[in-house]
Amino acid sequence: MRPLVEETGILSSVYARGRAGVHLTHFDWDENIRAARTLCGHPVRSNARSINFLVAGCLRCAERASGAGIHLVTDGSSGVNLVRFIEQRRSHPH
Numbered sequence: 001m002r003p004l005v006e007e008t009g010i011l012s013s014v015y016a017r018g019r020a021g022v023h024l025t026h027f028d029w030d031e032n033i034r035a036a037r038t039l040c041g042h043p044v045r046s047n048a049r050s051i052n053f054l055v056a057g058c059l060r061c062a063e064r065a066s067g068a069g070i071h072l073v074t075d076g077s078s079g080v081n082l083v084r085f086i087e088q089r090r091s092h093p094h
């Protein structure tokens, strides 16, 4: 099993057009902004680095990332454990 540290920086937290909250997409999404989609399938609007994914994150994006084997995302200064995030969301839905 690869260490979690290697998996940071693969995804970015972003805002989506027409959707609330913070979503996830590939870190290099801004190389092709028009084609960029969040992991839950919505157009990417802008970086959301100042907003904590733990507070406003999208459960579907977290589930997609976790299903692809990515269990940690960087969120500005801190790392977010997606497995824990998903467990918390499922046990305390908004």
Ligand SMILES: [Zn+2]
Pocket: 022, 023, 024, 038, 039, 040, 041, 058, 059, 060, 061
């Ligand atoms: Zn999403």
